[in-house]
Amino acid sequence: MRIKEIELDNFKSFGKHTLVPLLDGFTTISGPNGSGKSNIIDSLLFALGLSSTRSMRAERLPDLLNNLSGKNEARVTVRFLNNDNETLEVSRRIRVKENSYTSTYWLNGKTATLTEIHEELMKYNVSPTGFNVIMQGDVTGIVTMSATERRKIIDELA
Amino acid sequence: MRIKEIELDNFKSFGKHTLVPLLDGFTTISGPNGSGKSNIIDSLLFALGLSSTRSMRAERLPDLLNNLSGKNEARVTVRFLNNDNETLEVSRRIRVKENSYTSTYWLNGKTATLTEIHEELMKYNVSPTGFNVIMQGDVTGIVTMSATERRKIIDELA
Amino acid sequence: KRQEFMLAFDQINQNFQDIFAELSHGHGKLELEHPEDPFAGGLVIRAQPRDKKMQRIEALSGGEKSLTALSFVFAFQRFAPAPFYAFDEVDMMLDGSNAERLARMVKSQSATAQFVAVSLRRPMIENADHAIGVSLRADGYSRVVGIREIHIPDEEQKPEPQPV
Amino acid sequence: KRQEFMLAFDQINQNFQDIFAELSHGHGKLELEHPEDPFAGGLVIRAQPRDKKMQRIEALSGGEKSLTALSFVFAFQRFAPAPFYAFDEVDMMLDGSNAERLARMVKSQSATAQFVAVSLRRPMIENADHAIGVSLRADGYSRVVGIREIHIPDEEQKPEPQPV
Numbered sequence: 001m002r003i004k005e006i007e008l009d010n011f012k013s014f015g016k017h018t019l020v021p022l023l024d025g026f027t028t029i030s031g032p033n034g035s036g037k038s039n040i041i042d043s044l045l046f047a048l049g050l051s052s053t054r055s056m057r058a059e060r061l062p063d064l065l066n067n068l069s070g071k072n073e074a075r076v077t078v079r080f081l082n083n084d085n086e087t088l089e090v091s092r093r094i095r096v097k098e099n100s101y102t103s104t105y106w107l108n109g110k111t112a113t114l115t116e117i118h119e120e121l122m123k124y125n126v127s128p129t130g131f132n133v134i135m136q137g138d139v140t141g142i143v144t145m146s147a148t149e150r151r152k153i154i155d156e157l158a
Numbered sequence: 159m160r161i162k163e164i165e166l167d168n169f170k171s172f173g174k175h176t177l178v179p180l181l182d183g184f185t186t187i188s189g190p191n192g193s194g195k196s197n198i199i200d201s202l203l204f205a206l207g208l209s210s211t212r213s214m215r216a217e218r219l220p221d222l223l224n225n226l227s228g229k230n231e232a233r234v235t236v237r238f239l240n241n242d243n244e245t246l247e248v249s250r251r252i253r254v255k256e257n258s259y260t261s262t263y264w265l266n267g268k269t270a271t272l273t274e275i276h277e278e279l280m281k282y283n284v285s286p287t288g289f290n291v292i293m294q295g296d297v298t299g300i301v302t303m304s305a306t307e308r309r310k311i312i313d314e315l316a
Numbered sequence: 317k318r319q320e321f322m323l324a325f326d327q328i329n330q331n332f333q334d335i336f337a338e339l340s341h342g343h344g345k346l347e348l349e350h351p352e353d354p355f356a357g358g359l360v361i362r363a364q365p366r367d368k369k370m371q372r373i374e375a376l377s378g379g380e381k382s383l384t385a386l387s388f389v390f391a392f393q394r395f396a397p398a399p400f401y402a403f404d405e406v407d408m409m410l411d412g413s414n415a416e417r418l419a420r421m422v423k424s425q426s427a428t429a430q431f432v433a434v435s436l437r438r439p440m441i442e443n444a445d446h447a448i449g450v451s452l453r454a455d456g457y458s459r460v461v462g463i464r465e466i467h468i469p470d471e472e473q474k475p476e477p478q479p480v
Numbered sequence: 481k482r483q484e485f486m487l488a489f490d491q492i493n494q495n496f497q498d499i500f501a502e503l504s505h506g507h508g509k510l511e512l513e514h515p516e517d518p519f520a521g522g523l524v525i526r527a528q529p530r531d532k533k534m535q536r537i538e539a540l541s542g543g544e545k546s547l548t549a550l551s552f553v554f555a556f557q558r559f560a561p562a563p564f565y566a567f568d569e570v571d572m573m574l575d576g577s578n579a580e581r582l583a584r585m586v587k588s589q590s591a592t593a594q595f596v597a598v599s600l601r602r603p604m605i606e607n608a609d610h611a612i613g614v615s616l617r618a619d620g621y622s623r624v625v626g627i628r629e630i631h632i633p634d635e636e637q638k639p640e641p642q643p644v
């Protein structure tokens with residue numbers, strides 16, 4: 001199982017619809033400061049429901065909409081491919097209206113709750129505590145976290 | 159005014175008495191991971207009373223004694239040179255006995271309190287909040303601190 | 317419950333010892349604060365860099381903490397592999413030789429999981445199979461290009477991306 | 481009291497605008513939450529990187545935050561200079577061109593204050609007047625050497641120190 005592609009639509013600095021295809025193995029993402037590298041990482045956290053809004057450097061979900069394009073929604077879709085060439089697709093959209101906004105998840109094309117998304121991803125050991133995503137500046141957090149927090153990470157597995 | 163030299167005696171990884179001479183202008187400190195670069199920065203924080211024990215990555219002051227040499231004290235002396243070639247010397251020593259330890263400061267060779275050290279250094283705009291020392295990983299803290307904390311930094315000046 | 321935990325813990329501990337030795341040439345291990353009743357205590361990391369005495373983990377240097385943390389992540393991964401790992405500049409504090417050692421380990425771990433690593437570091441880019449370049453265009457929008465030919469940064473400068 | 485604060489604030493604000501523009505080629509300024517009664521509110525940093533709209537400061541990238549923070553430090557320094565500044569790897573998130581811009585600014589600021597910067601980055605080492613090398617000997621103790629001839633790291637590798 002691997003990520004086949006990440007589709008960003010109006011998400012943070014990706015105001016233009018962007019497809020990020022990913023191959024198997026080891027891929028690096030490079031570019032100048034402020035170009036959007038960490039925003040791609042945020043898009044994974046966003047779509048897969050892996051972290052809080054603050055961890056994506058936003059105060060409220062509407063902050064995640066690109067602030068140049070004038071559009072009123074942002075969407076990210078992550079498509080996985082398993083070893084039998086079947087696709088698993090997780091998508092999330094924030095839509096802003098006058099004074100409110102909605103956050104909607106889809107799993108394989110059907111609307112789903114965050115709990116359903118988490119249960120599906122947990123089958124593949126993808127979870128908020130599984131270190132699947134390490135954010136910029138956070139790597140040493142594993143060393144500085146409390147002993148109890150660290151043990152709980154293993155509790156999740158067993 | 160500038161730092162003329164930093165003298166480390168049994169401080170953290172500097173178990174051997176070490177003199178770090180510094181010239182005017184712009185100096186870089188380089189070396190492999192774990193060689194002792196940040197420990198030199200910690201020695202400045204320690205001697206000048208600029209930060210908490212935790213900020214020097216120690217739980218209690220005795221942790222700052224080199225753990226290989228078997229000696230029971232650690233000392234750091236910072237010597238400044240002003241434009242009239244006069245020396246200002248600040249020194250601090252931790253001495254460990256059976257179940258306790260003492261921390262002593264000296265200003266120009268006479269024992270002094272931390273308050274006296276702070277008052278002297280403040281004349282030169284050297285203080286815990288003056289950004290004289292930025293620790294590893296801390297630079298973005300200036301951006302993430304609260305607006306009130308940031309304003310108080312200017313209060314200190316005025 | 318406790319038996320499943322101990323099975324996981326022992327395996328991850330063994331993985332950690334092997335990986336930490338390979339990444340840092342030092343000795344490391346995991347310990348339970350309460351081995352008789354794991355859930356009554358936490359999980360402690362013991363790390364001893366080469367040529368040094370066992371040290372409080374908080375006293376380690378920035379680079380040493382990074383390698384210790386990543387050893388834990390890889391130890392975890394070997395026990396409970398996930399399809400992907402996405403790392404954002406985890407090599408930022410590493411010196412040249414540690415960055416190289418880490419990049420080789422990511423390369424070897426990528427046989428069993430997809431790794432996507434944001435990095436400006438030459439060793440990481442050199443060891444990768446594929447590279448993606450991100451840039452901000454004059455219109456203010458981010459764009460992505462796949463890179464066929466990897467231009468290695470002279471010193472951390474962005475590689476010149478060639479559109480796929 | 482308030483008058484002294486406003487004098488300091490206005491001067492530091494002007495410094496910040498100049499320095500931020502030089503370091504980032506963008507626009508930045510400082511604002512008081514309560515201009516009429518400064519002590520009733522905080523001090524906010526507004527930063528607009530080149531080609532972008534004014535952004536919440538928390539949303540800035542790692543490199544952009546570093547440059548913004550350092551602009552504030554230099555702005556402060558120009559107003560109330562101290563004899564020395566000691567920076568530990570403040571360039572760790574900067575790409576090649578920003579690291580170069582920062583190194584040149586440290587060089588120019590070092591005309592009025594002594595700067596000691598721990599850094600593994602080539603631009604910083606190239607722009608320095610002097611270099612100190614630190615190493616851990618086989619006996620486990622740290623040693624320091626002054627470097628006469630600076631060997632520039634090929635990629636973040638430690639320069640080969642030559643004893644003074």
Ligand SMILES: Nc1ncnc2c1ncn2[C@@H]1O[C@H](COP(=O)(O)OP(=O)(O)OP(=O)(O)O)[C@@H](O)[C@H]1O
Nearest residue numbers: 012033034035036037038039065066067541542543
């Ligand atoms: N909602 C938004 N609309 C438009 N731009 C945004 C939005 N949110 C964040 N940005 C911009 O995205 C940029 C940050 O991008 P990102 O953090 O991905 O950079 P990066 O490539 O990781 O850089 P670095 O190497 O410095 O870490 C910032 O300049 C920020 O202003």
Ligand SMILES: Nc1ncnc2c1ncn2[C@@H]1O[C@H](COP(=O)(O)OP(=O)(O)OP(=O)(O)O)[C@@H](O)[C@H]1O
Nearest residue numbers: 170191192193194195196197223224225377378379
């Ligand atoms: N009291 C002590 N006695 C002996 N060694 C110590 C003591 N305290 C810390 N150390 C050691 O000092 C080393 C850390 O040194 P330091 O943080 O200065 O490294 P560094 O050169 O800044 O490395 P990096 O580039 O990774 O940041 C650690 O390996 C730690 O074990």
Ligand SMILES: [Mg+2]
Nearest residue numbers: 038136541542
């Ligand atoms: Mg980033």
Ligand SMILES: [Mg+2]
Nearest residue numbers: 196294377378
């Ligand atoms: Mg360090």
